[in-house]
Amino acid sequence: MVRMKNIRYPNLAAEMARTGLSPADIASVINSTPKTTRDKLNDKYPWIISEMKKIRDDCFPGLTLDYLFYCEEDPMAPEKKAV
Structure with a gap:
């Protein structure tokens, strides 16, 4: 089961749980470390589009x-207003 502090990608987390994939499994797919991958899953670092496509594919x-x-959306983030 994927346990993330701040679930910013709920669909990805759900699909990982359904298929039994861990952050370490995803890390091996994108040639990253498990810690960096967990940080990306928790939205501490941005995903690179090539990583996103590799995970999907x-x-x-x-x-x-x-x-x-x-x-x-982060409920604690300031509200964006149209200019």
């Missing part, structure tokens, strides 16, 4: 990037 080929990397 290798782990979740039937799903879209928009679905997998849907990011919930």
